[in-house]
Amino acid sequence: MNTPQIKISARDxxxxxxxxxxIKDVDVDIEDKTVTAFIGPSGxxxxxxLRCINRMNDTIDVARVEGKITLDDEDIYDKxxxxxxxxxxxxxxxxxxxxxxxxxxxxxxxxxKIHGLARTKAELDDVVERALRRAALxxxxxxxxxxxxxxxxxxxxxxxxxxRAVATQPEVLLMDEPCSALDPIATAQVEELIDELKQNYxxxxxxxxxxxxxxxxxxxxxxxxxxxxxxxxTGQIFTNPLDKRTESYITGRIG
Amino acid sequence: MSEQHIxxxxxxxxxxxxxxxxxxxxxxxxxxxxxxxSLATRDEELAAKVRANDRKIxxxxxxxxxxxxxxxxxxxxTASDLRTVLTVMKISANLERMGDYAKxxxxxxSVLVQMNPIEGSAKSIQRMGQEVEEMLKNALDSYIHRDxxxxxxxxxxxxxxxxxxxxxxxxFLTHMMEDxxxxxxxxHLHFIAKNVERMGDxxxxxxxxxxxxxxxxxPEDTRSKEDRTPFEQMEGRE
Numbered sequence: 001m002n003t004p005q006i007k008i009s010a011r012d013x014x015x016x017x018x019x020x021x022x023i024k025d026v027d028v029d030i031e032d033k034t035v036t037a038f039i040g041p042s043g044x045x046x047x048x049x050l051r052c053i054n055r056m057n058d059t060i061d062v063a064r065v066e067g068k069i070t071l072d073d074e075d076i077y078d079k080x081x082x083x084x085x086x087x088x089x090x091x092x093x094x095x096x097x098x099x100x101x102x103x104x105x106x107x108x109x110x111x112x113k114i115h116g117l118a119r120t121k122a123e124l125d126d127v128v129e130r131a132l133r134r135a136a137l138x139x140x141x142x143x144x145x146x147x148x149x150x151x152x153x154x155x156x157x158x159x160x161x162x163x164r165a166v167a168t169q170p171e172v173l174l175m176d177e178p179c180s181a182l183d184p185i186a187t188a189q190v191e192e193l194i195d196e197l198k199q200n201y202x203x204x205x206x207x208x209x210x211x212x213x214x215x216x217x218x219x220x221x222x223x224x225x226x227x228x229x230x231x232x233x234t235g236q237i238f239t240n241p242l243d244k245r246t247e248s249y250i251t252g253r254i255g
Numbered sequence: 256m257s258e259q260h261i262x263x264x265x266x267x268x269x270x271x272x273x274x275x276x277x278x279x280x281x282x283x284x285x286x287x288x289x290x291x292x293s294l295a296t297r298d299e300e301l302a303a304k305v306r307a308n309d310r311k312i313x314x315x316x317x318x319x320x321x322x323x324x325x326x327x328x329x330x331x332x333t334a335s336d337l338r339t340v341l342t343v344m345k346i347s348a349n350l351e352r353m354g355d356y357a358k359x360x361x362x363x364x365s366v367l368v369q370m371n372p373i374e375g376s377a378k379s380i381q382r383m384g385q386e387v388e389e390m391l392k393n394a395l396d397s398y399i400h401r402d403x404x405x406x407x408x409x410x411x412x413x414x415x416x417x418x419x420x421x422x423x424x425x426x427f428l429t430h431m432m433e434d435x436x437x438x439x440x441x442x443h444l445h446f447i448a449k450n451v452e453r454m455g456d457x458x459x460x461x462x463x464x465x466x467x468x469x470x471x472x473x474p475e476d477t478r479s480k481e482d483r484t485p486f487e488q489m490e491g492r493e
Contacts, residue, residue, distance in 0.1 A: 210331075210333065211331060214333075238333045238334065238337070239333070239334065239337055239338070239471070240334065240338075240471030240472075241334050246334075247334045247335060248258060250333045250334055251260065251332070251333055251334050251335065251336045252260050252261050252262060252265065253258045253259065253260055253261065254258075254261075
């Protein structure tokens with residue numbers, strides 16, 4: 001095994017929502033080509049921290065982020081960084097599938113178009129096909145590309161959102177409970193997809209399902225009351241966690 | 256972990272399977288003591304009882320395995336809960352083997368009571384069996400109290416059992432050389448002593464499981480193997 005490459009590095013990160021101190025002193029190194037799971041009870045800060053990584057917290061007026069987060073050693077909160085460009089590199093998939101009220105094709109083509117990733121129609125077709133294949137949706141969608149994205153099933157919509165996220169060729173994919181609205185079959189398909197995506201991306205997934213974290217991730221981070229309590233290899237976290245709070249949470253003793 | 260699960264039925268499942276282990280351990284303790292006592296007192300009836308009781312021990316092992324499989328399937332245990340289920344399965348396998356050894360000893364005892372007794376040996380085996388039973392009792396205590404210190408202590412005591420076995424080995428050899436008519440009885444007695452010695456190894460293995468359960472890691476092997484009596488002859492020839 002080669003030493004893993006660090007994709008994202010956070011140092012001394014604090015997040016405040018007004019007077020609320022939501023994230024406290026978080027230091028973490030996220031590896032490239034790895035699935036990292038963020039687990040923890042509701043309100044523990046895992047989604048808040050996830051949203052720091054593509055500066056989604058910028059959109060909330062009362063939110064304030066301190067500390068340093070780097071992507072490939074570059075400070076993402078530097079003044080020279082355009083958050084829109086950053087979000088093309090750091091894609092995001094949300095809890096509820098949220099396709100645009102457009103065709104399947106346009107849903108996927110939108111990002112590459114505004115970021116100028118395709119010069120001709122043929123190139124764009126190519127980008128759309130590759131993204132849909134990536135998201136394991138091509139076979140189901142290729143004959144109805146002009147149909148509205150909202151007409152797909154829940155699981156297909158979520159895969160469409162994943163296709164949309166990977167279409168801009170991001171380097172990091174953030175997923176905030178991507179399967180919580182899906183049935184077990186669609187969940188399995190998305191999990192299989194996550195496993196394939198890790199060959200090219202650094203994937204971070206926030207999940208409430210401990211079993212999902214165990215199934216898809218190689219590294220797991222446990223958050224509690226705004227602190228990153230424990231971060232380690234997923235197998236170790238689930239068989240022999242070092243911190244009592246991690247143990248209590250994963251064995252179902254605290255909420 | 257003393258804290259309770261949010262889902263109390265999970266606690267009840269884990270408690271139940273551990274109660275079965277304690278019950279099984281209790282039966283094995285009785286079998287060990289009865290087996291060595293039936294030998295020392297030449298009590299054929301007691302030996303027959305030991306043989307019959309092994310069935311109960313085997314049934315308990317099966318029940319424990321089924322329960323463990325059910326917990327894994329329904330509760331997806333993690334961390335110390337997972338280690339509890341894993342150790343329960345291994346400990347029940349150790350106890351089942353110990354039960355088999357006791358049964359085998361009882362079978363040999365039924366043969367031995369038909370022969371002339373060998374001076375002193377049955378008493379030595381009884382002391383050895385009592386030591387192993389005491390170790391098993393302490394090992395099960397260390398399990399229930401999640402006491403890795405006690406488990407480490409018991410694990411070291413297996414060396415004493417090994418020493419007792421080596422002493423008996425030499426004794427039987429002497430008896431057999433003195434009078435070939437002793438050979439049949441001494442062979443049976445030697446197997447009995449060997450069975451008790453193997454039981455000690457299973458107690459050691461239980462202790463290792465307790466250490467794993469408590470610390471999450473198996474102990475490094477630091478147990479000494481000093482006395483090499485049974486191998487001296489062979490090594491001399493090489």
